[in-house]
Amino acid sequence: MSRAKVISYSPWVAHFNTGACNGCDIEVLAALTPLYDPERFGVKLSPSIRHADILIVTGAVTKKAAERLKRLYEQMPRPKYVIAVGACAIDGGVFSKSYSVVAGADRVVPVDVYVPGCPPRPEAILDGIVQLVQRLRRGGVSGGSK
Amino acid sequence: MAVDKVVEIPVSLEVPIGPQHPALHEPVMLKVYAEGEEVVKVEVNTGYNHRGVEKLTEKNSFYRNIFIVSRVCGICNIVHSDVYVRAVEQVMNIEPPRRAKYLRVLAMELERIHSHMIINAIMAEVLGYDTLFMYIMRDREKVMKAKEILTGNRVLGDYLMVGGVRRDLSEVDRERIKDVLVKLEPEVRKYVRVFEEDETIGKRLRGVGVVKPRDVTLHGLVGPTARGSGINIDARREGYDAYNEVPFNIIVRGDMDSWSRMMVRWHETIESINMCKYVLENLPSDGPAVPDETKLSRKFPVGEAFARVEAPRGELTYYVMSDGRQNPFRVKIRTPSFNNIINSGFSYIGYTIADVPVILTSYDPCISCMERAIVTDLRRGERKYIRFKDLSMGLK
C-alpha cells in the first residue's frame, strides 16, 4: 500500500496562523469539537509539526510569517499536504494590496486543497480534508515528494 | 597515546531564535528568561500579524473600509465595525434610529458571550482539561447559531452600515434567538460553578499573575484584566448605541489574580445573556433599521472623531479623520490586546515557567496568537522551544 494511502485512514492535522484575523482559526478549532466530530475520519490535532500529515494554513501570509511557513513545511515528514483555508490564505483576501503581506499561501508552499470562505464553515473545512483523503485513497497525489 | 586531560565544552540546546525562527503561530513571541524554574524577565516581540491595515484604510473609501476593518479581528469583528461606523457617523452627523441601535447592542453582546466562552475553553485546555474544553465549545455552538440567525454568518457578521444595520430581525427569528438564550443560561451557570468549586482549577489559577490596581492604570491595561483587579473602567458607561437604555451591571472583582479575571468573564457572560433577553423583549419600532443604500451620502465633511467601544477584551478605540475626500485621511486603531499583551511583561516575574501560559491566557490574547514560548535557562545556558500546552503542564 502506498504511503499516501496509509495516512489517509487517520490524517493528523497541524494548524498554522500566518497573520490571520482569527476568524478562520476559530472555525478550524470549532471543526475539531464534538458537534462536527472530526474523529470519525481519524482527524485529530497533531501534537507537533513533525507528527503531522496535513498542514492547515490560515491567514494572509505576512512577510515575517512567510519564512516561518516555508521552514515549517520543510520540517514535515513526507507524504505531506497543505490545505489553504479562507479567502486570505488563497490570495490575500482584503489584504492583498498591503505592504506587509505576501498575497496567498501558494506563493510560499505548494497547496493541495483550497477552502474558500470568509471564514468557511467548520463543515466546509472538514469537507476539504475529506476530499483530500478521498483523492489519496484513489491515488494520484504527489504529496510533496517531487 | 594516553589521554590525560579532557576539556569539556558544554553543548547548549539552541534553536535559532529571534525575529526569524521556525514557529507555529506567532503574532507575538514571548521570550522568557528563567533561572531554574523561576521567571526573571520576559520580552515581548511582535510583528508577525502586522498586515498594514491603517495604510490600507487610507487607500479605500469610507464605506469599503467597513469591510476591511471588520477583518482586523474575527472574534470581535462586530465591535470593530461598530466603533468605526460610529466614528464615521460622528463626522457625518448622522444618528441611526433606536431600533438599529438596539440591534447593534444585541449583536455585540452575542459576540461578548461567544468570545468569553472560547477564552474560558482555551484556559481549560491550557490547564489540561480537554473534556471541559470540548463541553464549553459544544455549548458555544448555540451562540454561533444565534449569531447566524441575526447576522447571516457565524463569525464575520458584516452587519453594520453607516446609519443602521444591514438586516432587520423578524418576529420568528426573535423567538428563535430567545430560545437559544434560554437553553444556554443553565449551561453557563454550570460552568461558573465548575470554575468556582473545582480544586485543581483553583490551585492553578488563584494567586497566579497578581496585578495590583496601581499597575493596571500605570501600564494601561484594560477590559476584564483591569476589572479583575478592582479598577472599574468600562467604555459602555459612555452610553453609546443603546447602552444608555439597556440596564446592565459592570462586574468588578478585587482578587487581582488569574482566577478573578476568568470569573469576571463568566459573570459578564451571564450579564450579557440578560441584556440580550432585554433587547429582544423591548425592541423599539421607531424607524427602519436598515438604511437605504442608494441614499447614502457621497460627500464627507472635514472633521475628526474619536470613538470607543467595550470589546470583549477591553477598550477598543478608533480615531477617524476626514479631509473632505472619499478616502479617510487617517484611521488609527488601538486594540485592547495591544495594551494588555505588550505592556504586561512585568506581571510574569517571580512565577514559574508553567504559570506563564496561564497568565497569558488570562489576559485573553487573540486565540492561537501565542502558542510557543522560548525559554532561556540562564543557569544552564540552554535555550529550548516548547509548545504552550507542554509548558503549562510543567514539561521542560
Added chain:
Amino acid sequence: MEALSELLKEYALTTYSMKPNRLVIEIPRERVKDALKAIKEKYGDTGIYVSTIVGTDFPDKKQVRLDYYLVTHPDDNVYVLRTWLPREDPRVDSILDLFPGALSGECETHDLLGVVFEGNPFIKRGFFVPTDITSKGVFPLRKDSGV
C-alpha cells in the same frame, strides 16, 4: 472637564473640542512631559491612564502631529493632549517613566511614522514593519512613503 483645562492653562496654546465631546488641549512639544507630570500628580496613580498615542503625518504643513489620549477613572472622561513636531526632526521626550503603559504606543509610532521618543530604550525599527521596508528606511504611514 474644566479641572484639566484649568490645570494646564499655563501650557495650553489653544483648546477645542473633538467629536463626540472630547476636550483637546494643544501644547508645545517641550512642555509635553511637564504637562503630563502635572496631570499625574493631580489624578494620582489610579486616576488616569494613557489610552492610545496617535501620530499623523501632514506633509503639506511639514509637521507631524502627535496626540496623547488620556482617560480618567472612574468618570470616563477623555482628554487629548495634542502637539506638533517638525517633520524633518520629529523628536519628543518619552513619557515612559511617568506612564509605563505608553511603551506600546511609542514603539508603534516610531516604527510606523519615525517619531523619536528620547529616553525610551525599547524603540527600534522592525517592531511591526517587515524588514524589506525597514531596510529602505521607509516609514509606511508617511504620506510619501510609496507603499
